[in-house]
Amino acid sequence: MEYEAIIGLEIHVELQTRSKIFCGCSTAFGAEPNTNCCPGCLGLPGTLPVLNRRAVEYAVLAALALNCQVQEKSVFARKNYFYPDLPKAYQISQDEQPLAWGGYLEIDFPEGSRRVNLERVHLEEEAGKLIHAGDSIISAAYSLVDYNRAGVPLLEIVTAPELYSGREARLFLQELRTLLRYIGVSDVKMEEGSLRCDANISLRPVGTKELGTRAEVKNLNSFRAVEQALNYEAERQAMILARGGEIIQSTCHWDDSRKATVVMRLKEGTADYRYFPEPDLPPLILERSSIEALKERLPELPRQRRRRLQEQYDLTAEEAAVMTDSCEMADFFEKAAASYPDYRNLVNWVLGDLIYQLREAGKEVAQLSPALLIELLELFDAGEINRPVAKELLAEMIRSGASPRQMVRQRGLGKISGREELAPLVEQVIAENPDAVENYRKGKKKALAFLVGKVMALTRGRADPQELNRLFEEKI
Ligand SMILES: [Zn+2]
Numbered sequence: 001m002e003y004e005a006i007i008g009l010e011i012h013v014e015l016q017t018r019s020k021i022f023c024g025c026s027t028a029f030g031a032e033p034n035t036n037c038c039p040g041c042l043g044l045p046g047t048l049p050v051l052n053r054r055a056v057e058y059a060v061l062a063a064l065a066l067n068c069q070v071q072e073k074s075v076f077a078r079k080n081y082f083y084p085d086l087p088k089a090y091q092i093s094q095d096e097q098p099l100a101w102g103g104y105l106e107i108d109f110p111e112g113s114r115r116v117n118l119e120r121v122h123l124e125e126e127a128g129k130l131i132h133a134g135d136s137i138i139s140a141a142y143s144l145v146d147y148n149r150a151g152v153p154l155l156e157i158v159t160a161p162e163l164y165s166g167r168e169a170r171l172f173l174q175e176l177r178t179l180l181r182y183i184g185v186s187d188v189k190m191e192e193g194s195l196r197c198d199a200n201i202s203l204r205p206v207g208t209k210e211l212g213t214r215a216e217v218k219n220l221n222s223f224r225a226v227e228q229a230l231n232y233e234a235e236r237q238a239m240i241l242a243r244g245g246e247i248i249q250s251t252c253h254w255d256d257s258r259k260a261t262v263v264m265r266l267k268e269g270t271a272d273y274r275y276f277p278e279p280d281l282p283p284l285i286l287e288r289s290s291i292e293a294l295k296e297r298l299p300e301l302p303r304q305r306r307r308r309l310q311e312q313y314d315l316t317a318e319e320a321a322v323m324t325d326s327c328e329m330a331d332f333f334e335k336a337a338a339s340y341p342d343y344r345n346l347v348n349w350v351l352g353d354l355i356y357q358l359r360e361a362g363k364e365v366a367q368l369s370p371a372l373l374i375e376l377l378e379l380f381d382a383g384e385i386n387r388p389v390a391k392e393l394l395a396e397m398i399r400s401g402a403s404p405r406q407m408v409r410q411r412g413l414g415k416i417s418g419r420e421e422l423a424p425l426v427e428q429v430i431a432e433n434p435d436a437v438e439n440y441r442k443g444k445k446k447a448l449a450f451l452v453g454k455v456m457a458l459t460r461g462r463a464d465p466q467e468l469n470r471l472f473e474e475k476i
Pocket of ligand 1: 024037041151
C-alpha cells in the first residue's frame with residue numbers, strides 16, 4: 001500500500017519588542033543569565049502583568065500579513081503546568097479566544113503554487129531557558145535556569161495539516177520567516193531560538209481522508225532539521241505500517257548527530273492544562289479602526305514583490321527570490337535600478353559580487369548606499385577602470401563606505417590603456433619569458449594569455465587587456 005504523510009506545524013516566533021510582554025524588562029538576547037528579570041518575570045507573589053502595546057501591534061501585523069481574521073475581543077488564559085523554566089507554574093497564553101482565527105500563506109512549491117491554511121494565531125509569553133550541565137559519571141548532572149527569556153512576547157502560529165513532505169514543511173517555514181522579517185515583527189533567527197517549530201506528522205493510505213495516529217516532533221531548530229526529521233519520521237512510520245504494525249502516539253525530538261527521531265515519551269492521555277481566563281488581565285479589545293490602521297502599515301509582502309520584480313525587471317524566479325529575500329535588499333535594488341537603466345548588468349553585480357562581498361565583510365545591505373554602487377558601475381561602463389579594479393573597489397566601498405570615484409582619483413587606479421605606458425612593460429615581459437614567446441610563435445594561443453597575465457600582475461590589474469593583446473601581437 002502507498003502512504004502519504006500529513007504534516008501540521010506549530011510555530012513559535014519571538015516578537016522583537018524592546019521590553020517583555022508583561023513587564024518592562026529588556027528582551028536583549030545574550031545578556032548575562034538572570035540579569036533581565038524583575039519580580040514579575042520571576043513569578044513572585046503580588047506582581048501584576050501589564051500588557052505591552054507594541055507586542056499586540058506586532059502580533060496583529062503578523063496576523064494581518066497572514067490573512068487571518070483578527071478578533072476584536074480576545075482573552076488571555078492561564079495554561080497551568082509545572083516545569084522549572086516556568087516560575088509562576090503557569091504560562092499566560094490564549095486558549096478559546098485567541099487573537100486571530102484562520103488565515104493562510106500562499107507558497108510557490110516547485111510543483112506549483114498552493115495555499116496552506118492556518119488554524120489560529122495567538123499571543124503568549126516565553127518560558128525561561130534550561131541549561132543542562134554537569135556530567136552524570138563524574139558528578140551529578142544538574143540543570144541551570146536562565147529567566148532572561150521568561151516573558152519575551154511570543155506568537156504561536158498553528159497550520160492546518162496541509163503539508164505533505166519534509167521539503168514542503170521547510171519551504172513553508174522559509175516563506176513564513178521571510179514574511180515576518182519583512183514586516184519587521186521578529187528577527188526570526190532560528191539559531192537564537194526566535195523562530196522555533198514543532199511538527200505533527202501522520203501517515204494515511206493514498207486516496208483516503210482519515211488521519212492516522214500522529215507523532216509530534218519537538219524543537220526543530222534549523223530548516224535542514226525540519227526537512228530531515230519529517231522525511232525520516234515519514235519513512236519510519238511507513239516501515240511500521242508496511243510490516244502490519246501500529247503507530248503509537250508519541251512525542252519525539254530530532255537527534256541531529258544520529259540523523260534520527262528519538263522518542264521522548266509515549267502518549268499518556270491528553271495533557272490537562274486546566275486553562276482558565278487570566279484574572280489579572282482584562283480581555284484584549286481591539287477597535288476595528290485600529291486594526292485597519294495597522295493594515296495600512298503593512299509593506300508590499302515578499303511574494304507580491306517577488307512577482308512584481310520578476311516582471312518589471314525581467315528577473316528569473318531564482319533571481320527574484322534572492323533579491324527579495326529581505327526588504328532591505330529589494331529596496332536597495334529598486335533604488336539603484338531607478339537611476340541605472342541596464343537592469344541586467346545591475347542584477348549581475350548585485351547577485352554576484354555585491355552579495356558575496358557583503359557576506360565577506362559581515363555587513364548588511366542596509367548599510368550601503370545604492371548611489372555608490374551606481375558610481376562604481378558607471379566608472380566601469382565608461383572604461384575608466386577594469387573588472388579586477390572594480391571588484392577591489394567594491395570590496396573597499398563595502399568595508400569603508402568610501403566613494404569609488406574618489407578612490408580612483410586618490411590612488412591612481414584608473415585603467416592604463418596608453419601605448420606609451422604599456423609598451424615598455426610588454427617589452428620587459430617578452431625579454432623575461434623567451435619560452436612563452438617561442439610557444440606563441442609556434443601557434444600556442446595560450447602562451448599569449450600567459451604573457452598578458454604577466455603585465456597585468458606588474459600593473460596590479462590596471463592594464464587594458466585588449467590593448468595588451470594588440471601590443472604583444474605586434475611585437476612578437
Ligand atoms: Zn520583568
